[in-house]
Amino acid sequence: MFQALAAATRRDILRRTIDREQSVSDLASEYDMSFAAVQKHVAVLEAAHLIVKRAEGRERLVRANPEMIARARALLAHYEALWRGRVDRLDALLAENP
Amino acid sequence: MFQALAAATRRDILRRTIDREQSVSDLASEYDMSFAAVQKHVAVLEAAHLIVKRAEGRERLVRANPEMIARARALLAHYEALWRGRVDRLDALLAENP
DNA sequence: GTAACGTACAACCAAATGGTTGCACAACGA
DNA sequence: TCGTTGTGCAACCATTTGGTTGTACGTTAC
Numbered sequence: 001m002f003q004a005l006a007a008a009t010r011r012d013i014l015r016r017t018i019d020r021e022q023s024v025s026d027l028a029s030e031y032d033m034s035f036a037a038v039q040k041h042v043a044v045l046e047a048a049h050l051i052v053k054r055a056e057g058r059e060r061l062v063r064a065n066p067e068m069i070a071r072a073r074a075l076l077a078h079y080e081a082l083w084r085g086r087v088d089r090l091d092a093l094l095a096e097n098p
Numbered sequence: 099m100f101q102a103l104a105a106a107t108r109r110d111i112l113r114r115t116i117d118r119e120q121s122v123s124d125l126a127s128e129y130d131m132s133f134a135a136v137q138k139h140v141a142v143l144e145a146a147h148l149i150v151k152r153a154e155g156r157e158r159l160v161r162a163n164p165e166m167i168a169r170a171r172a173l174l175a176h177y178e179a180l181w182r183g184r185v186d187r188l189d190a191l192l193a194e195n196p
Numbered sequence: 197g198t199a200a201c202g203t204a205c206a207a208c209c210a211a212a213t214g215g216t217t218g219c220a221c222a223a224c225g226a
Numbered sequence: 227t228c229g230t231t232g233t234g235c236a237a238c239c240a241t242t243t244g245g246t247t248g249t250a251c252g253t254t255a256c
Contacts, residue, residue, distance in 0.1 A: 003104040007214080011100075018180045025232055037215055039234065044213095058223040058232050066178055073174035079167050082116045105244080123202060135245055137204070142243095156202050156253040 001072055004048035009033075010041050017051055018064040027062065099170055102146035107131075108139050115149055116162040125160065 004010060013027055028038040042062060045051045049068045054061045102108060111125055126136040140160060143149040147166045152159045 002100055002109070006101040006104045009214090014177060015180065018177060023232075024234095028232095033214090034216060035233085036217080036235085040214075043234085060233065064177075069174055069177050073171050073178065076167055076171035076174065079112060079116060079162075080164055080171065082113065107244090121202075122204095131244090132246060133203085134205085134247080138244075141204090158203065 001048045001050065001068070004044050004050055005072065007041065007044075009038075010045055010050075013038075013041055013045060013062075014050060014064050014069070017062050018066070021054075021061045021063045023059040023061055025059070099146045099148065099166070102142050102148055103170065105139065105142075107136075108143055111136075111139055111143060111160075112148060112162050112167070115160050116164070119152075119159045119161045121157040121159055123157070 009031060016022060024039055024042055028035040031038055046053060050065055051062050052065050107129060114120060122137055122140055126133040129136055144151060148163055149160050150163050
């Protein structure tokens, strides 16, 4: 998941598809690279479940999956909570030895 | 930053150094790879400011930088906020046309 | 003083990544 | 029907990544 978020282009695709559903071609037209390159980025995001695709005729409409973004955020929040826990233990220690 | 978070080993180093300050050797002993490999992971995390190092004699003590973890989390929260904004706009639209 | 320890860094290697072009194929439009 | 459009996938290529070993150098212990 973090691997999928690592490339700037993919984060940008995520940003655009949060705004509104877009076809793969729509997305490809926004970047200075081949359609195939963008299609691969979309595939990576899809594999990480950061986006979902929906078929509409010959188009594939892409939209961000906020649930998965929330999950990434929760993981980082968990790291912070661990740190907070350390502080809390330190606080407890200081309370014991004032 | 997300690139730095992309490797599982580095996230694990982050987790360990949130818990408590540890030397590079301490960290290296935890993984089934060479010292140099771990040292490189630490260097990547340091370049992303996800950890900070402190010299103590010949040792380099590593600790996580919760400020930067918070920043990563905030970025993801921002993405979610964009999505929320979309929903809010939709809500406003529905309110206009009940 | 010297041996051992902790760290950094260079050189190298295999595998993954991010890009390309080309091709196949389904869906749409004239 | 037939050309065009939208998509996916394979093959290929250069660069990056994640690992290795070896070397150098400052710090600590004896």
